[in-house]
Amino acid sequence: MLRLVLPKGSLEAATFELFDAADLTVKRSSQVDYRASIADPRVAEVRILRPQEIPTYVAEGLFDIGITGRDWVEETGSVVQSLGALKASF
Numbered sequence: 001m002l003r004l005v006l007p008k009g010s011l012e013a014a015t016f017e018l019f020d021a022a023d024l025t026v027k028r029s030s031q032v033d034y035r036a037s038i039a040d041p042r043v044a045e046v047r048i049l050r051p052q053e054i055p056t057y058v059a060e061g062l063f064d065i066g067i068t069g070r071d072w073v074e075e076t077g078s079v080v081q082s083l084g085a086l087k088a089s090f
Contacts (some may be wrong), residue, residue, distance in 0.1 A: 001044035005058065006036070006068040007051040015067055018086065055080055 006015050014049035016026050019038065020054065026046060028036035036046040049057070055066035062064075073080060 002042055002065060003045040003063045004038070004043055005047045005049055005054050007054060007064040007066075008048045008070055009051065010033075011051055011067070011069070012048065052076065 006012070006019075013035050017027050024040055024043075025083075026038055026040050028048065034047055034048050037043075038046055045063075047063070051068040052064040052072045052075070054063075055073045055076045057063050057081050058066045059078040067086070070082070073082070
């Protein structure tokens with residue numbers, strides 16, 4: 001089961017739309033809640049965090065997969081595997 005971390009802030013709306021288009025709607029109780037959920041048995045945990053934190057958390061193994069900008073991966077020096085670039089207006 002996947003532990004997923006998604007970006008808050010300017011990348012948030014486009015990321016949620018991307019997941020919604022894949023029938024993986026992200027739900028959370030409020031805009032300030034860092035916990036979210038996706039009604040899919042493959043997804044165990046969803047967190048909404050600052051994009052600059054995501055590469056470090058994935059590299060440390062706290063999450064299995066995350067969405068963030070390549071710039072944050074490079075700036076943090078995190079050793080993570082890129083699965084590719086998203087075709088979205090981030």
